Amino acid sequence: VITEYFIPLTAACGVTALSSPSLHVEIEVDLGKRCWYHSVFACPILRQQTTDSNPPMKLVCGHIISKDALNKMINGSKLKCPYCPMEQVPSDAKQIYF
Numbered sequence: 001v002i003t004e005y006f007i008p009l010t011a012a013c014g015v016t017a018l019s020s021p022s023l024h025v026e027i028e029v030d031l032g033k034r035c036w037y038h039s040v041f042a043c044p045i046l047r048q049q050t051t052d053s054n055p056p057m058k059l060v061c062g063h064i065i066s067k068d069a070l071n072k073m074i075n076g077s078k079l080k081c082p083y084c085p086m087e088q089v090p091s092d093a094k095q096i097y098f
Protein backbone atom coordinates (compact mmCIF):
# COMPACT_ATOMS: atom_id res chain seq x y z
CA VAL A 1 0.00 0.00 0.00
CA ILE A 2 2.78 2.38 0.92
CA THR A 3 4.62 1.71 -2.32
CA GLU A 4 1.55 2.50 -4.40
CA TYR A 5 1.16 5.68 -2.45
CA PHE A 6 4.69 6.74 -3.06
CA ILE A 7 4.87 7.04 -6.82
CA PRO A 8 2.46 9.94 -7.32
CA LEU A 9 4.04 11.65 -4.34
CA THR A 10 7.44 11.57 -5.95
CA ALA A 11 6.06 12.99 -9.12
CA ALA A 12 4.48 15.78 -7.16
CA CYS A 13 7.26 16.53 -4.71
CA GLY A 14 10.52 15.67 -6.36
CA VAL A 15 10.36 15.67 -10.10
CA THR A 16 7.97 18.49 -10.74
CA ALA A 17 9.48 20.83 -8.23
CA LEU A 18 13.00 20.41 -9.49
CA SER A 19 12.41 20.26 -13.21
CA SER A 20 11.52 23.92 -13.24
CA PRO A 21 13.93 26.06 -11.21
CA SER A 22 11.82 29.20 -11.48
CA LEU A 23 8.85 27.45 -9.89
CA HIS A 24 10.90 25.56 -7.38
CA VAL A 25 10.22 27.63 -4.27
CA GLU A 26 6.51 28.02 -4.84
CA ILE A 27 5.95 24.34 -5.48
CA GLU A 28 8.10 23.26 -2.62
CA VAL A 29 6.22 25.39 -0.14
CA ASP A 30 2.89 24.24 -1.46
CA LEU A 31 3.57 20.54 -1.87
CA GLY A 32 6.18 20.33 0.82
CA LYS A 33 3.69 20.18 3.62
CA ARG A 34 1.70 17.49 1.91
CA CYS A 35 4.85 15.45 1.38
CA TRP A 36 5.95 15.93 4.93
CA TYR A 37 2.57 14.89 6.16
CA HIS A 38 3.19 11.42 4.77
CA SER A 39 6.34 10.86 6.71
CA VAL A 40 6.82 7.28 5.56
CA PHE A 41 8.85 7.07 2.40
CA ALA A 42 9.12 3.84 0.46
CA CYS A 43 11.89 3.48 -2.07
CA PRO A 44 10.45 2.54 -5.46
CA ILE A 45 13.63 0.70 -6.45
CA LEU A 46 13.99 -1.64 -3.50
CA ARG A 47 10.34 -1.41 -2.46
CA GLN A 48 11.15 -0.94 1.16
CA GLN A 49 10.67 1.85 3.61
CA THR A 50 13.53 4.16 4.31
CA THR A 51 14.98 4.24 7.80
CA ASP A 52 17.59 6.19 9.70
CA SER A 53 20.29 3.90 8.35
CA ASN A 54 18.80 3.81 4.87
CA PRO A 55 17.58 7.37 4.37
CA PRO A 56 16.05 8.80 1.20
CA MET A 57 18.60 10.53 -1.01
CA LYS A 58 17.89 13.23 -3.57
CA LEU A 59 19.90 12.91 -6.74
CA VAL A 60 21.26 15.85 -8.71
CA CYS A 61 18.47 15.41 -11.26
CA GLY A 62 15.86 15.69 -8.50
CA HIS A 63 14.85 12.06 -8.29
CA ILE A 64 14.67 10.42 -4.90
CA ILE A 65 15.78 6.91 -4.06
CA SER A 66 16.88 5.23 -0.87
CA LYS A 67 20.51 5.14 0.10
CA ASP A 68 20.65 1.36 -0.34
CA ALA A 69 19.27 1.72 -3.85
CA LEU A 70 21.73 4.48 -4.57
CA ASN A 71 24.62 2.28 -3.50
CA LYS A 72 23.37 -0.49 -5.78
CA MET A 73 23.24 1.91 -8.73
CA ILE A 74 26.83 3.00 -8.37
CA ASN A 75 28.93 1.81 -11.26
CA GLY A 76 32.58 2.51 -10.56
CA SER A 77 32.60 6.14 -9.45
CA LYS A 78 29.48 7.07 -11.41
CA LEU A 79 25.86 6.81 -10.49
CA LYS A 80 23.17 6.41 -13.11
CA CYS A 81 19.72 7.54 -12.12
CA PRO A 82 17.13 4.75 -12.43
CA TYR A 83 14.51 7.22 -13.67
CA CYS A 84 16.39 9.24 -16.21
CA PRO A 85 19.64 8.84 -18.14
CA MET A 86 21.53 11.40 -16.10
CA GLU A 87 24.91 10.23 -14.90
CA GLN A 88 26.24 11.80 -11.76
CA VAL A 89 28.71 11.40 -8.95
CA PRO A 90 27.28 9.54 -5.94
CA SER A 91 28.64 12.12 -3.50
CA ASP A 92 26.44 14.79 -5.12
CA ALA A 93 23.31 13.04 -3.82
CA LYS A 94 21.94 14.72 -0.75
CA GLN A 95 20.21 13.10 2.14
CA ILE A 96 16.74 14.46 2.73
CA TYR A 97 14.97 14.56 6.05
CA PHE A 98 11.33 14.01 6.75
Ligand SMILES: [Zn+2]
Binds near residue numbers: 061062083084085
Ligand atom coordinates in the same frame (compact mmCIF):
# COMPACT_ATOMS: atom_id res chain seq x y z
ZN1 LIG B 1 16.93 11.19 -12.48
